[in-house]
């Protein structure tokens with residue numbers, strides 16, 4: 381399996397805030413790759429550039445070897461359809477029911493009209509996330525962990541090739557965090573979907589990822605398989621890993 | 631001096647962004663798919679549910695105006711002119727302006743708050759990642775619904791305002807009912823009514839675009855959304871009054 385997405389020398393600033401300064405990393409098809417780094421280093425900015433919510437100032441993003449940044453608007457829209465993105469706070473549409481949320485990418489994004497098919501897909505995804513009965517509820521009536529799962533169901537409704545997760549377990553209690561991590565592994569193994577994860581939950585990352593990149597100071601400063609990175613010589617990353625394991629013992 | 635320069639720079643940058651947004655909205659109005667259900671929802675929210683408040687405020691304005699003008703004209707024994715005076719000012723100015731200001735307070739601020747919350751909670755970004763243009767999905771139904779409902783509500787405000795005026799003048803101040811209507815028909819031309827309705831449509835368009843713009847560019851958190859709503863209400867109210875003057879000037883030249 382080759383690489384599916386490549387980020388090349390990406391730059392992104394907001395005014396004087398130079399967030400990304402030449403970040404580069406490749407993502408292997410069918411694998412789980414994580415970007416780790418402290419809060420506020422630009423992990424979300426990096427993946428928002430990949431899905432096109434933000435435009436990079438410089439650099440390129442390749443999908444199956446083709447530039448997304450320099451593609452025409454239609455080509456880009458076509459490529460973006462093959463991505464799914466789970467937002468940090470799920471970003472469910474709070475004026476719609478759970479079922480309408482899950483149907484949204486199908487009905488509004490793809491123009492699907494077949495009501496029976498839509499209902500089947502929605503129910504299938506609800507069953508898959510283990511919440512078969514919440515279809516008629518509104519997002520506000522759900523817990524944070526349930527909203528995360530519904531958000532995942534919504535991204536799965538259109539069968540993406542690449543799924544991006546922004547801090548999927550932040551703010552959840554350890555048990556729920558574990559369920560979400562299991563779901564990510566399941567998405568990856570059952571559907572073969574390439575998963576790109578950003579997180580500062582180091583322990584879980586080392587357990588579920590196939591490959592890890594460390595974002596610091598606008599660049600990917602170190603990258604490799606978990607076993608490679610755990611013996612890293614990069615001083616900041618070593619500190620970062622040490623701190624997060626220390627926190628556990630408190 | 632530097633701060634002043636930055637303010638000017640920010641002003642033009644903001645204006646530039648607004649016109650880019652406006653262009654985006656205009657391009658999206660004719661674009662398919664047409665989402666009739668969303669348009670219907672907005673027509674209900676902006677139009678149907680505003681009937682009581684517009685009726686109430688235009689009735690009050692008609693009554694107050696009637697009272698003042700009848701008192702004034704009584705000094706010249708010309709009370710019957712009240713029908714024409716109220717009819718004319720309602721049709722040309724008061725009905726569209728009152729309708730618009732009430733709807734800015736009722737719907738414009740809510741539009742900004744709703745879209746701003748969606749911005750802050752990343753619902754707009756989420757829509758975009760699902761290949762649905764949030765301007766097309768959210769803004770165009772609001773703009774089209776406003777352009778449709780504002781003139782209708784304005785027409786209603788004209789009628790209700792006149793009823794209020796009639797009740798006070800004829801019912802309470804003993805103005806001659808025949809004279810009231812004679813003067814009304816004599817002075818108020820169809821152009822007066824049309825010009826008011828056209829204005830209302832333009833103002834509806836402005837309100838929806840300005841309030842959506844502020845929602846889409848809302849700052850972070852609850853505070854950001856609150857500030858965006860305040861600014862949207864102030865900007866659209868002032869903008870609409872300025873536009874009203876310009877339109878009044880143009881229409882007086884073109885229609886009469």
Ligand SMILES: Nc1ncnc2c1ncn2[C@@H]1O[C@H](COP(=O)(O)OP(=O)(O)O)[C@@H](O)[C@H]1O
Pocket residue numbers: 394397399417418419420421422423424425426
């Ligand atoms: N849309 C935006 N506009 C301006 N600044 C932003 C925007 N998004 C992120 N930033 C800034 O970029 C920096 C990195 O943010 P982010 O990518 O969210 O960090 P994290 O690594 O915690 O996900 C922060 O300083 C943040 O304030």
Ligand SMILES: [Mg+2]
Pocket residue numbers: 423424425468546547
């Ligand atoms: Mg983040």
